[in-house]
Amino acid sequence: MATEILKVYGDRKSQPTRAILIFCKANGINFEEVEIKLFSGDAQTPEFQAINPLKKVPAISHGDFSLFESHAILTYLACWYQVSDHWYPTDLRKRAKIQCVLDWHHTTLRYGSTRYLINTVLAPVFGKSPNPEAAAEYEQKLVESFSTIETLWLKSDAKFLLGNDKPSVADLSLVCEIMQLHMISEEKRNRILGPYKKVQQWIENVKVAMDPHFDEVHQHLLDAIATFEQKP
């Protein structure tokens, strides 16, 4: 196997960045982390745009190859480094089911979560005022997403999505997304997540399966959140 140097470009406040960092650490993949701070101008440099012309994180370079979009990166790394099969099974039908969850995620859980946060706690970051009407709409989208996860992909009593007893890249990607909800108050988080007991247990299962990397990589986000004066 070639020994190209793997660089992961990202910001630990970014949920897809964290998924890639945790994946690499959990699989003992050697990499160099290059911090591209969100909203700092780091992503605007010609050097970074050569890696990701869309100026977003995460992205990787691997020798003379570069790639963006976290799900593409996770599946590329799983195949390149031939990690344990449960992450992204070689069985075509098992793999396709994981791909199905990954594709679903973009327009449902991620869509609802990012827009809910942008219309509440993150509004000032974007120079806007919180928009309760929009927030209510996206909260509904978020709740529907949790309902889908609970009733469709956690319907058995298995520890992970799709009835699996070990985590896949889909478990990791989705749970990193859900961790963004630590930006809001515990009360609001309970209102949204409270009814979904299987989802709550699954989040814990993913954390435990990625221990100690999950907490280590998330600490930066939790520290940043702690500086918020009062969570809306």
Ligand SMILES: N[C@@H](CCC(=O)N[C@@H](CS)C(=O)NCC(=O)O)C(=O)O
């Ligand atoms: N679908 C992309 C999402 C990438 C993305 O939206 N990244 C955000 C951070 S989580 C970003 O770079 N935002 C800065 C910007 O849009 O200017 C992925 O999964 O990698």
